[in-house]
Amino acid sequence: MRILIVGGGMGGTILANNLARRLRGELKSGKASITMLSATDQHMYQPGLLYVAVGKMSPDELYRDQAGLLESSIRFEVDPVTKFDLAGNNVTTESGKRHDYDVIVVATGSRPHAEGTPGLAEHALQFYTEADALNMYKSLQAFEGGRVVVAVGVPHKCPMAPLEITFMLIDYFKGRGIWDKVDMHYTYPIGRVHSLEPVANWAVPEFERVGVTYETLFNMKEVTADKVISEEGTETDYDLLVTIPSHKGMAVIEENELGAGGFIPTDRARLNIEGHDNAFVIGDTTNLPISKAGSTAHFEAEALAENIASTIKIGTPVRDYDGKVFCFIEAGEGRATYAMFNYQNPPDPKPPTKGMHWFKTVYNKMYWASARGLL
């Protein structure tokens, strides 16, 4: 059984290590093999970019060698896939190599697509890549006060990031002693300040307490040098615009016509690509209507590893992915909380505490153990 994992990010790595442990005997005897193809030899802890953007982490803290995170029984190659032939059970890579497989898992992630909104890439600060997060921090350092607007595109990975960056910016401006010169305005695409109602209910009084104004049902249509114009017909002026742009899946997914916007139609319980029994998707690349988050990729990877291993061992999958997501929420002032939910149970976040912030700070370091499958 040749298992091919495309993508060595959060989902792909957790899946590969989990499978390697479950299939130790089969890998040793040659009954199974695991190959991972990825686009880079480095693994980035993307949530750390939030901290880079406000000068609280340095970029080198976010990387590890991908090969060093993987069980030694996994064959790892840096050679991105360019062509998927799901009917023929093979992929072709940038170097021109063909890989045949029995089972494929696609975990190529998602990417910010500021170019989809006219003017956004030119005028807004972003923090979803290392270069953008560093540029944002340098621009913040040069900022002496004025109107700061936070604007959010749909879809985007990390649903907590809009609120988190807002609270982290407030702390940053307070730390520099210029908060009284800042007028902060938060915008959000739907009719409340966060998609999770209890989180929105908590955030509004926090905004009122610290003096953040907000506008809901605000979807960016166009950005000029000094204002953001919404699809809903309103506009808001800014001196500094911070954005989380709308996202797409990887171009290779669209080029191979695997899914609109680069997101692949996926079965919500079994995680197979619709219409294919031996092809699966995890992480940001699914089109599932759930949060695009590392924790989603993690829980999907665990469920899928168990099913692929059990299919090899006993000929059948043993569990469904239940939609589980767990997200920390940095709440500013050294506090954090979290939201946990699945397809059946809504979240019930507790008031933020300093303890939870420390737990998140520790998790930022422990992530590597989690990727190795040790947590």
Place this chain on the structure above:
Amino acid sequence: MERKLVDAKNTFCPGPLMELIGQMKLASVGDELEVLSTDKGSAADIPEWINKVGHELLDSFEEDGVLHLIVKKTK
């Protein structure tokens, strides 16, 4: 003209309206989208958004506890 299903049943985040907004971007003018939702708030906030942006709500009904909203992209 296509009718696309936006199955946002039993999900809390990003939720039915955010799913619809994302799918609207991928649709062409004239396409219809049918949103399935089990979130009570959707009955109010999806029509409100459609009205503000100027798309068209063709129909809405509830069947077996699932809200169906049929929306036409007009621009």
